[in-house]
Amino acid sequence: MSQGPVIIVGAGLAGLRCANVLSDAGVDIVVLERGQHVGGRVITDDVDGFKIDRGFQLLNPSYPQVERGLDLKDLDLQLFDPGMVLSDGVTHSQVADPLRSPGKILATLRAPLGPLTSRLHLARLLLALKGKQRKPVTINPDQPSAAWMLEKGIDRTTIDALLRPFLAGVLLEDELETSARITSLLLRSFTRGVPGVPAGGMGAIPHQMAARLGEDVLHLETPVTAVTANSVVLEDGSRLEGSAVVLATAGQAASLLLQTLRAPSSNSVTTWWYSTNEPLRTKATLVVDQSMKTLINSVEMTAAAPQYAPPGKYLVAASAIGLHPEVERERSVRERLSQLHRRSTKEWELVSMSLVADALPRYSSPFLLRPEVVVNGVFVAGDHRATPSIQGAMVSGERAARAILAQR
Ligand SMILES: Cc1cc2nc3c(=O)[nH]c(=O)nc-3n(C[C@H](O)[C@H](O)[C@H](O)COP(=O)(O)OP(=O)(O)OC[C@H]3O[C@@H](n4cnc5c(N)ncnc54)[C@H](O)[C@@H]3O)c2cc1C
Incomplete structure (x- = not known):
């Protein structure tokens, strides 16, 4: 391996996890981030005292990477x-x-979720997923999630009433076309852990990881315009040499920098954030919109995390698949929320709106659970190399780091 630091391109969760593993092993690293902040897609803004995550998202503490990293x-x-x-x-x-x-x-039991046999098949599937400790879930051949569920004996009524609308909020697609391998892994994480948000907002996750980096390691507002196995080119045309390069950007950006890399397309989401003067529920229970037309789900964030709003205020998130900046759409969202939460929403104030293009990679089947880590001599990480999740991003970063350590 040639001399110099390992150059990590991108300070999202994949790049930060890679950086943490390498620096823990005593490897000299440098992290180059295009944006003004760490965390990539995981960031929290302060808007008038409200914690606004860029798109509603949760951390599942059962992810193996949570314990590891x-x-x-x-x-x-x-x-x-x-x-x-x-x-x-x-x-x-x-x-x-x-x-x-x-x-x-x-x-x-009273919920209209289809025949009892279908529910039993679903329960059996979830129990089986829960039991598969760290072993990979084997689905051979891979297939679209809907077909896999039907094959497992789950009735279409159960799929349409429960699985499709719930998973629309997880996969950001409402046809269950996603690879069954991906869906099974995500379902498994729900059987094992109850998700939540850090008291400081989702952005606290990358901040914690970045705080472990040494001084002068992280360079914000430093976009990389080209990569080779041992160097990167910066915007001003200068070249930085290193012993290895880790490309830890999202899929689309990675395929621009590394043309032989095929990245999946992606799904987008819009989240509207409302302030209310009264709490909605005693618990932060996700309300899943079965029609998936105007919204896919909504939840009062402050029922779980009162820290997300200033005293005396409450914060409600509502999300829809796709990008919906239109004012008229917000009116229909408000109307739909009054039906979902069974109360007037006229007085609710729109605090912020998160339009998140390319929120998640779209994985259709067949999906390779462990694609190669090295492409044209460059180590590749990012959620497009594992599952579309915090776990996926972090594990891909750790895999890239371990592959580098194995070569030393
Ligand atoms: C709205 C939303 C909801 C989600 N919900 C959940 C959830 O509930 N649970 C869950 O587990 N996961 C969820 N996810 C997924 C999870 O957040 C992502 O999978 C994960 O954050 C991706 O991390 P990453 O490091 O792979 O990519 P990114 O976060 O995209 O990081 C890549 C970084 O590379 C930088 N970069 C790009 N190009 C360059 C360049 N040329 N030079 C230098 N730097 C560059 C970018 O600026 C960015 O900081 C959600 C994601 C979104 C957006």
Whole structure:
């Protein structure tokens, strides 16, 4: 291996995880980030005292990378309700994991989720996923998630009433076309952990990781315009030599810098953030919109994390697939929210709107769970190399770091 630091391009969770693993191993590193902040897609803005994540997202503490790479205690994770409310705007059904919330068994059984046999097949599938410790979930051949669920004996009614609308909020697509391998891994994480947000906002995650880097390691506002196996070119045309290069950008940016890399296309999302003067619920229960037309889901953030709003105020998130900057759309969102939360939303104030293009890589089947780490001599990390999640981004960063360490 040639001399010089390992150059990491991108300070999202993948790049930061790679940087943490390498610096823990005593490797000299430099991290070059195009933007003004660390965290890439995970960032929290302060808007008039509200913590506004750029798009509604949660951290699942059961992700193996949380234990390996984060200090969960320091993040002070504020947990959401493990159950959810399914609503078509008129009816509202409580659904809960009977093992976690035995008190809600009856309500869950009453929910219109299709035939009992179908629910039993779903329960069996979830139990099987939960039990598969760290072993990879084997789905051979890979197929679209909807086809996989039907094959597992889950009825179309159960899929349409529960799985499709719930997973629309996770995958940011509403046809269940995503690879069953990806969906099974994400479902597995839900069977194992109750997600939440750090008290300081999701942006606290990358800040914690960046705080572990030594001085002069991180360079913000430093876009890289070209990469080779041992060097990068900066915007001013200067070339920086290193012992290895890790490309830890999102998929589209990576395929521009490394033309032989095929990155998946991506899904977008819009989240509207409202301030209210009254709390909606005692628990942060996700309300899933079964119609998925105006919205996919909504939740009162402050029911889990009161730190997300100034005293006396409450913060509600509402998300829809795609980018919807139009004013008229916001009016329909407000109307839909009054049906989903069963109260007037006229007085609610729109605090912010997050339009997140390229929020998640879109993985159709067949998906290779472990694509090669080295492409044309460049180490590649990012959620487009694993699952579209915090876990995926971090594990891809660790894999790139381990591959570099293995060559030393
Ligand atoms: C709205 C939304 C909701 C989500 N919900 C969840 C959730 O609930 N749970 C979950 O686990 N995951 C969720 N995710 C996914 C998760 O946030 C991402 O998978 C993860 O953050 C991706 O990290 P990354 O490091 O791979 O990429 P990024 O975060 O995209 O980081 C790449 C970095 O590279 C930088 N970069 C790009 N080009 C260059 C260049 N030329 N030179 C230098 N730097 C460059 C970028 O500025 C960026 O900082 C969500 C994502 C979004 C957007």
